[in-house]
Amino acid sequence: MTLWETEDTAPPGPVALRPDDRLAGSRAKIRPPFSLDPTLCLYSPQDNVDALDHPRVRAFWRFIADDYEPDLPPGRAIALLVPCTKHKPYPTSLEHRRINAALLAAGFRPTGGVPIPERLLDVLDEDEDPAVLDASPLVGRERVVHRFVVSEPLGLVPYEFVYTWRGEPSVAASYDDPGLFEHRGTSVAPWRSDCTAVPGPRPGRWRWGDNERAAYVEMHNALSRQLRRALGRLQDRYERRIAWVAPGLTHRSFLAASADRRRDGIAAFRVARGRRLPLVGVNDLVPGLVEIHPTRAETQDAIRRLRSRLARDDPAISAAAVHAAYARGGGGATPLALPELLEVLVDLVAA
Numbered sequence: 001m002t003l004w005e006t007e008d009t010a011p012p013g014p015v016a017l018r019p020d021d022r023l024a025g026s027r028a029k030i031r032p033p034f035s036l037d038p039t040l041c042l043y044s045p046q047d048n049v050d051a052l053d054h055p056r057v058r059a060f061w062r063f064i065a066d067d068y069e070p071d072l073p074p075g076r077a078i079a080l081l082v083p084c085t086k087h088k089p090y091p092t093s094l095e096h097r098r099i100n101a102a103l104l105a106a107g108f109r110p111t112g113g114v115p116i117p118e119r120l121l122d123v124l125d126e127d128e129d130p131a132v133l134d135a136s137p138l139v140g141r142e143r144v145v146h147r148f149v150v151s152e153p154l155g156l157v158p159y160e161f162v163y164t165w166r167g168e169p170s171v172a173a174s175y176d177d178p179g180l181f182e183h184r185g186t187s188v189a190p191w192r193s194d195c196t197a198v199p200g201p202r203p204g205r206w207r208w209g210d211n212e213r214a215a216y217v218e219m220h221n222a223l224s225r226q227l228r229r230a231l232g233r234l235q236d237r238y239e240r241r242i243a244w245v246a247p248g249l250t251h252r253s254f255l256a257a258s259a260d261r262r263r264d265g266i267a268a269f270r271v272a273r274g275r276r277l278p279l280v281g282v283n284d285l286v287p288g289l290v291e292i293h294p295t296r297a298e299t300q301d302a303i304r305r306l307r308s309r310l311a312r313d314d315p316a317i318s319a320a321a322v323h324a325a326y327a328r329g330g331g332g333a334t335p336l337a338l339p340e341l342l343e344v345l346v347d348l349v350a351a
Contacts, residue, residue: 018191019041019043019189019191022041022043023036023038023041026038026041026176029086029087029088029176030087030088030173030174030176031087031088031089031092031119031120031123032119033117033119034088034089034117034169034173034174035169035174036174036175036176037056037171037174037175039054040054040056040057040153040171040174040175040176040177041175041176041177042152042153042175042176042177042178042179043178043179043187043188043189044179044187044188044189044192044195044197044212044215045179045180045187045208045211045212045213045214045215045216045218045219046189046192046194046195046211046212046215047179047189047192048152048153048177048179048180048215048216048219049215049218049219049222051153051177052153052219052222054153056171057153057154057171060154060155060165060171060172061154061155061226064155064156064157064158064226064230065155065226065229065230065233066233068158068230068234070137070146070158070234070237072137072144072146072237073111073137073139073144074144075139075142075143075144076142076143076144076239077143077144077146077237077238077239078143078144078145078146078238078239078240078241078242078349079146079148079231079234079237079238079240079241079242080145080146080147080148080242080244080349081147081148081149081150081156081241081242081243081244081245081255081290082095082096082099082147082148082149082150082244082245082336083095083149083150083244083245083246083249083251083336084149084150084151084152084154084157084177084251086178088172088173088174088175089120089162089163089170089172089173090149090157090162090172091120091132091133091134091135091159091162092120092123092133094329094332094333094337095329095333095334095336095337096132097124097128097132097133098329098333098337098342099244099336099337099342099345100131100132100133100134101128101129101132102339102342102343102345102346103138103140103145103345103346103349104129104131104132104138106140106141106346106349106350107140107141108138108139108140108141108143108145108349109131109138109139109140110131110134110135110136110137110138111136111137111138111139112134112136113136113160114134114135114136114159114160114163115163116130116133116134116135116163117163120133121133135147135159135160135162135163136159136160137159137160141350143349143350145349146158146159146238147159149162149172150227150243150245150251150254150255151172151177152177152179152180152219152223152250153175153177153219153223154171154172154175155223155226155227155230156226156227156230156231157172180216180219180220180250181249181250182208182212182216185200185202185204185205185206185207186204186205186206187206187208187212188206188208188212190206194211195209195211195212196208196209196210196211196212197209197212210272210273211272213270213271213272213277214270214272214273214277216270217269217270217272217277217278217279220250220253220254220279220280221279221280223254224254224255224280224281224282224284224285225280225285227254227255227282228282228285228286228289231282231286231289231290232285232286232289235286235289240291241289241290241291242290242291242293242348242349243255243290243291243292243293244293244294244336244345245292245293245336246334246335246336247264247266247294247296247299248264248265248266252264252266252292253266253267253279253281254281254282255281255282255283255290255292256281256283256292257281257283257284257287258281258284260281260283260292261279261281263296264296267279291348293344293345293348294336294341294344294345298341298344299335299341301340302326302338302340302341302343302344303322303323303326303340305340306322306325306326306338306340307319307322309340310322310325326338
């Protein structure tokens with residue numbers, strides 16, 4: 001019996017009362033030539049817990065936890081963990097393209113060996129280097145940067161498997177999982193018999209009930225254990241394991257230890273049926289396994305530098321406008337793609 005039994009914007013409008021009504025929005029997030037697996041549309045925490053028994057998810061978890069071995073060129077290897085994204089495959093997202101472009105500009109180049117599906121090139125702007133879509137390890141500055149994605153519901157996704165896995169389109173390119181983002185107010189499945197969410201004060205927005213909160217804790221901690229299991233087994237392959245995850249979002253919570261939660265204002269538990277259910281992160285299970293960035297100090301410094309840059313064009317720019325630009329990552333992305341923060345990332349991997 002599960003506990004709940006006895007850095008993307010929310011879609012506009014009300015939450016549909018049938019899963020089929022949400023499929024069009026889910027399909028739009030998958031870039032051709034890839035296609036959505038309708039059985040991997042996870043719209044609520046309960047859907048996520050169910051996904052632990054999905055054959056494709058279960059097979060991927062088992063492979064990454066027990067059998068996966070990275071194939072890396074010689075050099076000081078760094079594991080770089082980045083968040084999953086609304087659009088799949090992940091490298092086509094604006095956030096990943098900007099992260100990858102910053103690494104390319106800093107002198108890191110793909111090793112090759114992971115073909116880029118030709119139709120994905122259509123997402124690029126005219127001046128973008130197609131290498132931002134290359135999913136192979138990066139080499140430069142006597143280092144090897146091996147990228148991973150922190151994913152709900154897949155746990156840890158090596159970048160070389162974002163397009164294909166075992167000779168077929170990857171499960172990482174065919175799912176939609178908005179179901180763990182409580183703040184959106186749409187991460188519910190009202191058609192489920194175990195739904196306890198209630199309509200919120202705004203039309204189309206819901207508040208989680210006991211079942212949603214308990215299922216969130218169950219899935220959160222299962223993902224943390226999966227990440228710990230995979231990263232712990234592979235930790236000796238890497239000189240450093242750096243996570244580039246936004247403050248306040250679920251990806252950071254999967255990794256954070258209790259001290260990180262207190263410092264960064266990340267929730268330490270959820271309350272369901274009068275019980276405090278603790279949230280456990282990777283660094284609780286293996287202290288220091290992952291370095292988590294950007295830190296609060298790095299973020300505050302980036303905002304100061306952003307303010308100075310924007311003030312060159314508008315000396316009277318308001319603090320609200322600066323924070324709005326920060327939230328959009330400088331335009332249409334997330335804070336992780338902000339140029340001032342990407343300078344921090346480059347310094348981290350090059351150190």
